[in-house]
Structures are given as C-alpha cells and as structure tokens.
Amino acid sequence: MASEISRLCTVHALPNKHDRPIYLDRERDGIVDGTMMRSLLPVMVLGALLMSTFSGFGSSGTPSPLDRQLIAAAEQGDPDGVRRALGKGASIDARDSRQRTALMAAVQSNHVAAAKALIEAGADVNAKDEINDSPYLLAGARGYLEILNLTLAHGADLKSTNRYGGTALIPAAERGHVETVRTLIAAGVDVDHVNKLGWTALLEAIILGDGGRRHVEIVRLLLDAGASADLADRDGVTPLQHARRRGYHEIEQLLTAAGAR
Structure with missing residues (x-):
C-alpha cells in the first residue's frame, strides 16, 4: 500500500516562474498544479488504499494462468503468443493487478503488432486501468500514432x-x-x-x-x-x-x- 501511495502522490515541481507551482506526476501521463494537488491528495490516498485492498482482482476475479499468459505475451510484444493464448481460451479483456488488460500492456510499450492482434480480435480500446487510462487515451497521450489509428478505427470514445x-x-x-x-x-x-x-x-x-x-x-x-x-x-x-x-x-x-x- 505504501508503494501505491508513493507512486500516486510523489510529484516533481516544474520550473515555472510566471505561474503557481505545476507538478508532473511520476507516471508522466498528467499534470497537477499546486492548488489542485492539495485538493486531490485525500482522493489519491483513498484510491491507493482501495487499490491495495482489491489488488489482483479484475472484472471477473483473479486472472487465470491463460489470462496471465496473454497479458505477458502482450507486454513482451509477441503477437503470435497473443494469438496462441486467445486460441486456448484466454479472456481478451482479463485484467492484471494494475487493472491493465493485455491491450493496455501492449500499448504501454508501443508494441504495435501485439496491439493490432488484440484489437482485431475484439479487445476493448476504452477499457480503463487503475489510473483511469485506456489504450486509446494512452496512445494519444504518448503519440503512438499507429496504435491510435487502430483504436480510432475500432470504437475509441x-x-x-x-x-x-x-x-x-x-x-x-x-x-x-x-x-x-x-x-x-x-x-x-x-x-x-x-x-x-x-x-x-x-x-x-x-x-x-x-x-x-x-x-x-x-x-x-x-x-x-x-x-x-x-x-x-x-x-x-x-x-x-x-x-x-x-x-x-x-x-x-x-x-x-x-x-x-
């Protein structure tokens, strides 16, 4: 739990001589100003507590070995491994302890081929993880244009x-x-x-x-x-x-x- 609170709440001040303090969070997918940081801190801590309590449980409980195999293949950028796991019955939108689907795991490392295999097999491009990112949002934020175009063609919200x-x-x-x-x-x-x-x-x-x-x-x-x-x-x-x-x-x-x- 302490590590979750540290990851969510530790921030880095950005030089900004003209305005009130602005902070960049450690996930580097968002920014918070000094005033908002104070107001968000209780919510962030509560979120960390909840994540600690429910860690490891996805939409349908603990992921099966096949589901873990699917997520691992996606994370490693292995489209053939993705297809094998799906062919054996892995749940395409199963979640890991960080509430990531296999598609989110692929997007985080810009594994285009693995992401394409998952999206074409029906993976949810709008599925949110524990920090409210989705494959579509993350691809846009990071400039992963090939994956972004795939998400846009498959129902991005x-x-x-x-x-x-x-x-x-x-x-x-x-x-x-x-x-x-x-x-x-x-x-x-x-x-x-x-x-x-x-x-x-x-x-x-x-x-x-x-x-x-x-x-x-x-x-x-x-x-x-x-x-x-x-x-x-x-x-x-x-x-x-x-x-x-x-x-x-x-x-x-x-x-x-x-x-x-």
Missing part, C-alpha cells in the same frame, strides 16, 4: 477522459505530438474541452510547451480547427497573455492573427 479530466488531445498538444494532434482533430475530439486544471489543449500547449517548432504548429492546428483563442484559464489568464509572458513570439503572432485579446 472521443469524449473519454484521463484522471485529470483531459481528452487524448490535451496531453498530445502539451507533449508536441503534431501528427497525433492532427489525427485527433480530424477524428472530431473537442478542441475546447477543459480539463480539471481549467486548461484547454491550446492553453496546455502554451503553458507546458517550449514555444518551439512543434508547439507552434500545434497551436496553428488548434486555431485552424476552431479552438477559442480567448478561452482563459481559471485565473482569467488568456492564451495570448501566457504566450507573451513566456516570450513565445510566433505563438503570440498566431493568436493575434486569430483575433485573440
């Missing part, structure tokens, strides 16, 4: 959100995954969705981006897709103000051209 209330588009924009952002916009993900921090994909690309070529292009893509150039964060700071504070001149020009104030 575009409105689903991670534990920070963000769609797949928001972390993709933050991390500079240009083609992933382009793909998610084309798929129809809401470009103005606001996460629990009060940030849109546009805000996160500016606040947590580096102002470089990739983030400039992402801002361009978001604005071209109709993202609001004036939708401020919960403190009333607009995308344009954030860009100016950071000296991101190209982004500032894009926002100004889009009518930002």
